[in-house]
Amino acid sequence: MLLQNKKIAIIGGGPGGLTLARLLQLKGANVKVYERDFNRDGRVQGATLDLHHESGLKALEEAGLLDAFKTNYRPNADRLRIVDENTKIFFDDHNDESSGNFGDESFRPEIDRGPLRTILVDSLKPNTIVWDSHIVSLESINDTWKIVFENGKTAIADIIIGADGAKSKIRPFVTSIQPFYSGITVLEGNIPDSEKNAPSIHNLLQGGKIMALGDSKTVSVSAKGDGSLNFYAGWKTNAEWVTQSGIDYKNTKQVLEWFKKEYFNWDTVWFELFAYENTTFTPRTLYCMPLDQKWEAQTNITLIGDAAHWMPPYAGEGVNMAMLDALQLSESLTSEKIVDLKSAIAYYEQQMFTRFVERGKETMHNTELMHSPEGLKKLLEMFNQFSN
Ligand SMILES: Cc1cc2nc3c(=O)[nH]c(=O)nc-3n(C[C@H](O)[C@H](O)[C@H](O)COP(=O)(O)OP(=O)(O)OC[C@H]3O[C@@H](n4cnc5c(N)ncnc54)[C@H](O)[C@@H]3O)c2cc1C
Known part of the structure; x- marks a missing residue:
């Protein structure tokens, strides 16, 4: 296996980084997650997230965590009301019989970020996550990386995965492309x-x-x-x-x-x-991030999630894309068919770039549409199109 005797450092314990750690551990890889939060309860986790059949749920299934998700998701939390500035309701699916079932392509069950993080954290081997590890920089030393933390500590890894979100400290070591x-x-x-x-x-x-x-x-x-x-x-x-x-x-x-x-x-x-x-x-x-972004793959560093393709939240794709990145990167890095690490990283990045062109376009379209004078009308047209 390409990862034989390699130390992998995943920077950031968000949904992307933790999913990747779990998937790689299932394949026997040597993984550490460096997370800046002081501990697992160090921060109020934000809003609920809907996971999609072809991405977030698929990654959880491959990670063997779909049953844990099913006991923690919030049935009916996906029910939506679209209203105007006076709270007049224009769309409401609260009274629909069902919003779908696991296995349906359109079913988008909701889970709070806190429980999702708990499921992922609990799935990892003890001491996989090194909390209170705020990375400030990297140094390339021969074929390895020295990771430098804010608290003065350092660590060494063979492969770095930047999963440290929107303002990634790892991204500049991969590309100079700016959002x-x-x-x-x-x-x-x-x-x-x-x-x-x-x-x-x-x-x-x-x-x-x-x-x-x-x-x-x-x-x-x-x-x-x-x-x-x-x-x-x-x-x-x-x-x-x-x-x-x-x-x-x-x-x-x-x-x-x-x-x-x-x-x-x-x-x-x-x-x-x-x-x-x-x-x-x-x-x-x-x-x-620019929708047409591309860079040449390296042998020992790459990005997933927001660090790779930060975008506004108006298509509900961010977490789903981060988790699908994790799945595809884990598959590439552990594939028996790929002969070297650079090719494995390049194969993953190609899929990620192509997906971002589509999802990023959709996201920017929604973002502009919803913040235009006819935002309500246009959003309702979109919803009616889907439900017809
Ligand atoms: C207001 C808002 C609403 C959203 N709603 C949705 C939604 O409904 N559905 C959806 O799919 N997406 C939504 N998103 C987007 C979603 O939050 C992100 O796309 C997703 O969290 C990306 O996951 P990630 O693992 O790549 O990064 P993150 O979730 O950002 O995780 C990064 C992790 O890295 C850690 N970290 C950061 N810097 C360092 C460092 N220097 N050293 C060590 N650790 C570090 C952080 O503490 C964090 O734990 C929303 C975003 C916002 C802002």
Whole structure:
């Protein structure tokens, strides 16, 4: 096997990195995951994710984790309401008999990020993940890599997989290609006990998802299994907004004042999202990697997930693509038919580049469409097309 006697370092323990670690361990590879979080509970994990038949679910099945997924997914959390800025409902699948079953191509079951991470972490051999390992750089030494951590420690590996997300520290060692600004910035927040802290939105949510569109702006809300809700407001602005706004994102009053001005045509019911005092808001400037990106494969380093193809979240593909990358890279690296590591990495990267052209195009199309003056109408047309 190509990975015989090779030490593999996966940088980043997100869905992509952990799925890859599991798949490679099943094939007997020597893997470590270096993750900057202090421990497995070190951070509130974001919104729910829908996994797709041909990507996220397929990777979990190959990883032998589909049963664990089935006991942790949230039936009916995929139910969606599409509303306007006044919460008038234009699309609602809460009353449909079923949203599908495992095995159906269109079934997209939801799982919270926290439980997904737990399933993946628990599937790994003890001590596979080295927590509190914030990588700051790499040094190439002969045929190996020296990994340099923020805390001054170092480690050595033969092969590096950058799975460290949107602002990857590994990506510059693979390519100098930079992302471009999508034109949209989002502000994300989480409200615990939404029934108490945001009752009207909680009621509208019905344990599922809301997509609200109006005035070229969006608000996406999803219910989480712990009774909290996660939301992000997305609007068109310049790439410097986050640093120039002057808002203290820990101060909900300041954030609410901004929302009232920016979303001035939106009903006051949305103010509930900014009423819970302890919400810390996370602003995110949404970038996208160039759709035609390509680079020459190397022998001992590559990228998966957002590190390879960061894009806005408006097609629900990010996690699914990260997990499919993990599956295809694991297959390439452990294939008996591929004769050397460079060819294995090149074969994986070719599939990843080709897929990103399609998915990235769809994502940018949705992102622009949803933040256009006719966003609601166009999104409804899309949904009606799918359901006919
Ligand atoms: C608001 C929002 C909503 C989204 N909604 C969806 C959705 O509904 N469906 C969907 O499919 N996708 C969604 N996405 C996209 C999705 O979150 C990403 O595409 C996905 O998480 C990528 O997985 P990953 O494993 O590549 O990277 P990540 O999930 O970003 O994981 C990277 C990991 O690397 C670690 N790390 C980062 N830097 C370092 C470092 N220097 N050293 C060590 N460790 C490091 C991080 O702590 C993290 O654990 C959304 C994104 C956003 C911003």
